[in-house]
Amino acid sequence: MVKQRLVSALATGLVAMVLAVSPLQAAEPIKIGTFLAVTGPASFLGDPELKTLQMYVDIVNADGGVLGREVELVHYDSGANPQKAVDFAKRLIQRDRVDVIVGGSASGETLAVIPEVEKAGIPFISLAGSIKIVEPVKKWVFKTPHTDRMAAAKIYEDMKARGISKVALISGDGGFDKSGRQQSLELAPEYGISIVADETYGNKDTDMTTQLTKIRATDAEAILNFGFGTGPAIVTKNVRQLGIDLPVYQSHGVASKKFIELAGDAANGVRLPAAALLVADKLPDSDPQKDVLLAYKNTYEAVHGPVSTFGGHAYDGLFIAIEAIARAGGTDKAKVRTEIENTSGFIGTGGVFNMGPDDHLGLDLDAFKMLEIQNGDWTLVN
Amino acid sequence: MFDQILQFLITGVTVGSTYALVGLGFAIIYNASGVVNFAQGEFVMIGAMSAVSLLAVGMPYPVALFGAVMITTGIGMALQKFAIEPARGATVISTIIITIGAAIFLRGAALLIWGKDIHALPSFSGEEPISIGSATMLPQNLWVMGITALMVLVVRFFFDRTLMGKAILACASNVTAAQLMGINVRMMLLFSYGLAAFLGAVAGVLLAPIAFTSYDAGIMVGLKGFSAAILGGMGNPMGAVAGGLLLGVLESLGAGLISSGYKNAIAFTIILLVLIFRPSGLFGRKASDRV
Numbered sequence: 001m002v003k004q005r006l007v008s009a010l011a012t013g014l015v016a017m018v019l020a021v022s023p024l025q026a027a028e029p030i031k032i033g034t035f036l037a038v039t040g041p042a043s044f045l046g047d048p049e050l051k052t053l054q055m056y057v058d059i060v061n062a063d064g065g066v067l068g069r070e071v072e073l074v075h076y077d078s079g080a081n082p083q084k085a086v087d088f089a090k091r092l093i094q095r096d097r098v099d100v101i102v103g104g105s106a107s108g109e110t111l112a113v114i115p116e117v118e119k120a121g122i123p124f125i126s127l128a129g130s131i132k133i134v135e136p137v138k139k140w141v142f143k144t145p146h147t148d149r150m151a152a153a154k155i156y157e158d159m160k161a162r163g164i165s166k167v168a169l170i171s172g173d174g175g176f177d178k179s180g181r182q183q184s185l186e187l188a189p190e191y192g193i194s195i196v197a198d199e200t201y202g203n204k205d206t207d208m209t210t211q212l213t214k215i216r217a218t219d220a221e222a223i224l225n226f227g228f229g230t231g232p233a234i235v236t237k238n239v240r241q242l243g244i245d246l247p248v249y250q251s252h253g254v255a256s257k258k259f260i261e262l263a264g265d266a267a268n269g270v271r272l273p274a275a276a277l278l279v280a281d282k283l284p285d286s287d288p289q290k291d292v293l294l295a296y297k298n299t300y301e302a303v304h305g306p307v308s309t310f311g312g313h314a315y316d317g318l319f320i321a322i323e324a325i326a327r328a329g330g331t332d333k334a335k336v337r338t339e340i341e342n343t344s345g346f347i348g349t350g351g352v353f354n355m356g357p358d359d360h361l362g363l364d365l366d367a368f369k370m371l372e373i374q375n376g377d378w379t380l381v382n
Numbered sequence: 383m384f385d386q387i388l389q390f391l392i393t394g395v396t397v398g399s400t401y402a403l404v405g406l407g408f409a410i411i412y413n414a415s416g417v418v419n420f421a422q423g424e425f426v427m428i429g430a431m432s433a434v435s436l437l438a439v440g441m442p443y444p445v446a447l448f449g450a451v452m453i454t455t456g457i458g459m460a461l462q463k464f465a466i467e468p469a470r471g472a473t474v475i476s477t478i479i480i481t482i483g484a485a486i487f488l489r490g491a492a493l494l495i496w497g498k499d500i501h502a503l504p505s506f507s508g509e510e511p512i513s514i515g516s517a518t519m520l521p522q523n524l525w526v527m528g529i530t531a532l533m534v535l536v537v538r539f540f541f542d543r544t545l546m547g548k549a550i551l552a553c554a555s556n557v558t559a560a561q562l563m564g565i566n567v568r569m570m571l572l573f574s575y576g577l578a579a580f581l582g583a584v585a586g587v588l589l590a591p592i593a594f595t596s597y598d599a600g601i602m603v604g605l606k607g608f609s610a611a612i613l614g615g616m617g618n619p620m621g622a623v624a625g626g627l628l629l630g631v632l633e634s635l636g637a638g639l640i641s642s643g644y645k646n647a648i649a650f651t652i653i654l655l656v657l658i659f660r661p662s663g664l665f666g667r668k669a670s671d672r673v
Binding site: 201202214217229230243 | 386389390392393394396397400498499500502509511518519520589592593594596599601602603634637638642643645646
């Protein structure tokens with residue numbers, strides 16, 4: 001901890017020194033506004049996002065800024081409260097007069113500020129998960145994180161490749177679980193998959209053998225568990241306890257080492273889709289994302305400790321905005337918006353972004369890697 | 383179908399015995415003071431979390447478990463000493479509100495000390511499932527049931543056969559009269575909070591290998607234990623145990639035979655029906671005020 005602080009103090013000191021001698025102050029700064037859930041229930045999203053933004057704004061300025069202008073970050077802590085987020089968005093637009101907004105940790109706060117952003121006509125890149133943010137497409141609104149729908153699609157793709165067509169679905173009762181369940185049900189027919197069981201559990205439940213016993217009695221060929229927290233680990237252990245010999249699929253909600261630790265040996269053979277950032281060092285050198293991922297991971301971990309995909313979403317949002325401003329040759333809002341929409345081949349931590357007038361996310365299924373857990377570690381499938 | 387129902391019943395009994403153990407803790411403090419202690423779930427969480435920490439600093443597993451239970455017992459007594467006792471003379475309702483505050487405080491302290499991470503304890507004796515016909519259970523489930531049964535017997539013996547147990551019951555029925563009979567009421571209350579925390583911590587370390595623990599794990603466990611206690615009849619330790627087992631089996635059968643989405647709704651509807659027809663619970667003494 002002390003060492004970390006020292007490194008962070010040194011880094012800030014260095015940046016400050018570079019800033020002191022750079023001639024950036026001359027021109028009007030480019031203002032990037034953000035509101036993030038740095039405290040409160042969604043702080044696990046907002047905290048790494050803010051750290052990422054601050055760190056990279058400093059790095060960009062140390063490298064000479066954008067178009068010879070300094071980049072300034074204006075930040076407010078929304079605590080994931082939609083009402084506060086709306087107030088802060090108004091303040092960013094009217095008082096701080098920012099050029100672009102990159103923020104919104106949670107889906108609720110993002111959806112709440114969309115009317116303000118659309119009214120004011122300011123480019124807004126959200127860092128939240130819900131597919132509703134970009135579907136239907138809104139003129140000024142973009143986002144960088146992959147969606148639950150893509151996770152479900154990735155899983156079904158893998159199931160199809162293994163010849164699985166009958167799936168038993170089991171999910172928790174939280175927001176993430178419900179959305180995942182919804183997307184899984186909707187998407188199944190597209191992949192020729194039939195859902196033969198649709199069980200749920202409470203996220204604080206301690207035993208799911210009842211639901212799994214029902215699943216055992218069906219002709220399911222695989223079990224798909226959409227969940228977050230302790231639920232998926234208990235499901236995985238219960239599957240083994242009941243001696244059910246079916247492939248188990250988990251969602252990206254458990255893409256952390258914690259899941260492997262909790263489920264123990266039962267986790268062996270479990271497959272899940274995960275953002276490439278988690279397995280950056282396992283990717284083949286030919287992977288276009290590998291360099292970007294390792295650079296982000298090393299930069300972040302040198303100062304703040306283990307990376308999370310959430311900070312990565314902020315990295316992607318910041319640089320999509322900065323590159324668009326550079327291409328637009330200034331901060332004219334309409335031009336910047338068009339350039340963000342024209343983003344193509346941008347290699348970020350979440351995948352390779354190719355946006356367009358009808359796609360304000362721009363990721364395809366390659367953004368997810370299919371992993372299999374073997375002996376307490378992830379291995380890449382394929 | 384029969385195979386399935388057998389598994390539902392076994393699941394129900396294993397889950398129910400954890401509810402029973404938590405419900406037992408509620409019953410003890412209620413017996414001593416007529417107060418429902420809403421920090422009971424937090425005792426469960428603190429027991430498990432302390433065991434995780436003691437294990438992490440390198441203590442042997444049995445020592446860590448014992449240490450965790452003792453730490454929690456100490457916290458239970460401290461709660462009585464520093465939060466409940468200064469408010470003596472307060473009404474039962476005020477005291478219940480104090481316990482709600484204490485629960486929030488303990489949860490917050492746990493968040494600061496242990497963070498938001500989920501933790502697990504190793505199983506006491508392996509993870510190889512035990513088969514009963516086509517149904518299965520874990521060795522840890524047997525530990526839960528066995529120790530619950532043992533605790534129930536000890537508590538029953540304590541209240542029925544020992545002078546101290548009877549003294550605690552006397553405090554609940556009439557504090558002034560108990561004091562006049564030479565019972566040290568303060569001591570009895572201190573002891574019953576310690577005992578309740580002890581039982582909570584035992585439930586915590588038994589449950590953590592199956593269901594894990596985190597700073598907020600006490601809320602749901604506490605709620606289910608409370609439901610078990612009122613279903614069986616508040617203040618009757620045997621009732622709390624019966625209520626816990628019944629609640630577990632109802633949930634499991636409801637989820638298995640009807641719908642897992644309505645699992646809690648089914649169980650709580652039945653509890654409501656029971657309370658409408660028997661307001662003092664299945665095995666509760668009828669409350670009667672002498673005039």
